Amino acid sequence: MNNINSSDVIVFVCAGLLIILLLFGFILFFIISYRHKQKDFNLLQTQKQKIDEQKVALETTLKELKETQDQLIQNEKMASLGELTAGIAHEIQNPLNFVNNFSDINIELADELALAIQKPINERNVQDEESIINIFKENEDKINHHGKRAAAIVKSMLQHSRNNTGTKEPTSINALCDEYSRLSYHGLRAKDKTFNATLETSFDPSIGLININAQDIGRVLLNLLTNAFYATNEKKKTVGENYLPTVKISTKNLENKIEIRVEDNGTGIPETIKNKIFQPFFTTKPTGQGTGLGLSLSFDLIKAQGGQLHLQSKEGMGTTFIIILPS
Amino acid sequence: MKILVVDDEQDVKTLFEQRFRKEIKNGEIILAFAFSGEEALEFMNANEHEAVLILSDINMPGMSGLELLKHIKEKFEKPPPIVMMITAYGDKDNYNEAIKLGADDFLTKPVDFIALKEKLKTKTQ
Structure with missing residues (x-):
């Protein structure tokens, strides 16, 4: 032991000190890294919480967006009904005028007949009396016909505003086309x-009853017809006097299918936007005049019936929309 | 007096024939009908001096009543037929346009036949 010299002691002490220092360093490193980890963990925790909150917020927004979309679609239906109102008023006014007029005449005829049959037998004119009765009957038929016409218009108006029940019924495509073209025109x-x-x-009489959701197809027809009239109206503003705005609606019986064409000689659709027109919210109308949902909704409604909606258009010449429905 | 009635509704014919049944029977009035502006012009070309009075609807597909009025007032000078316009929409624009184009009177649907008969008497006297 006496061999241990002082330089050795210094070496040992130094080594011991180094070890202690290293240990201390390790401990310090661990403490610092633990603190870091703790901090990271806390950071992660807060981030996770934020993400969760954002997720909830996004879900709420998505739900709101879906509700807004539904609302917009409903608004579109109601807006198109609004556009119809004037046409409906006109279409109901006409038959009602006939009902009122013919029933007025029939009151007069009944009075006339009452007077006629009170005459002494030898002064009575049976031929005249019979003629009055015949006219009376004819007028009654007219009253009946026009009353039913008005009722049918009210019925289709109610159907148009009602929410889609998705029921398919045997429907006369020709009558539907005729009705909606009149409504949109007026x-x-x-x-x-x-x-x-x-x-x-131009209606193909060989088309019988087709099993479709009449109110949905009506909605599509109304939309296509309104667009067609709009396109001719726009063209008239630029072309002027010599232009004859024409909208044509026609039906055709194809094998296993029927075709409805809505044709106009209006402004036409430029190539560049042809692939956009069925997209929701796409519109070329000035702000506030179109929702951009009409054609997108039409496309979906036709698809839902197992049909197709096609477009043919030449800028400046006109546009044709073709509806194909399974028969 | 021959009256040409122009309206795209077919039953207007029956209605007028009935409303003027007595006048027709007495021979006071002869009615003729056209179901479009184009048809009315054809009738006018074929029977120029016959129709004294024209009653025309304004809202018709194709040639509107106002266009018909313009043609009649431009083309048929002697004798100038009396033209009365009828419309379902009794708005100012239509009224002003009709008067500007030379319409002799302006009626709103539903037609008041008693008032119309009074007007016919005064117009043709």
């Missing part, structure tokens, strides 16, 4: 007095 006429267009119809 709607536009009533709204813009300066406007006039020729409405041509």
Whole structure:
């Protein structure tokens, strides 16, 4: 032991000190890294919480967006009903005028007949009396016909505003096309007095009843027709006097399918936007005039019936929309 | 007096024939009908001097009543037929336009036939 010299002691002490220092360093490193980890963990925790909150917020927004979309679609339906109102008023007014007029006449005829049959037998004119009775009956038929016409218009109006029940019923496509072309024509006429267009119809009589959701197809027809009239109206503003705005609606019986064409000689659709027009919210109308949902909704409604909606258009020449429905 | 009634509703014919049944029977009035502006012009070309009075609807597909009025007032000078316009929309624009184009009177649907008969008497006297 006496061999241990002082330099050795210094070495040992130094080594011991180094070890202690290292140990201390390790401990310090661990403490610091633990603190870091703790901090990271806390950070992660707060981040996770934030993400959770954002997720909830996003879900709420998505739900709100879906609700807004539903609301917009419903608004679109109601807006198109609003556009119809003037047309409906006109279409109901006409048959009601006939009902009122023919029933007035029948009151007069009944009075006339009452007077006639009170005459002494030798003064009575049976032929005249029979003629009055015949006219009376004819008028009654007219009253009946026009009353039913008005009722049918009210019925289709109610169907239009009602929420989609998804029921398919055997429907006369030709009658539906005729009804909606009249409604949209008179709607536009009533709204813009300066406007006039020729409405041509050509219905294939061999089309019988087709099993479809009439109110949905009606909605599509209304949309396509309103667009068609709008396109001719726009063209008239630029072309002027010599232009004859014409909208044509026609039906055709194809094998296992039926085709409805809505044709106009209006402004046409430029190539560049042809692939956009069925997208929701796409519109070329000035702000506030179109929702951009009409054609997108139409496309979906036709698809839901197992049909197709096609477009043919040439800028400046006109547009044709073709509906294909399974029969 | 021959009256040409122009309206795209077919039953207007029956209605007028009935409303003027007595006048027709007495021979006071002869009614003719056209179901479009184009048809009315054809009738006018074929029977120029016959129709004294024209009663026309304004809202018709194709040639509107106002266009018909313009043609009639431009083309048929002697004798100038009396033209009365009828519309379901009794708005100012239509009224002003009709008067500007030379319409002799302006009626609103539903037509008041008693008032119309009074007007016919005064117009043709």
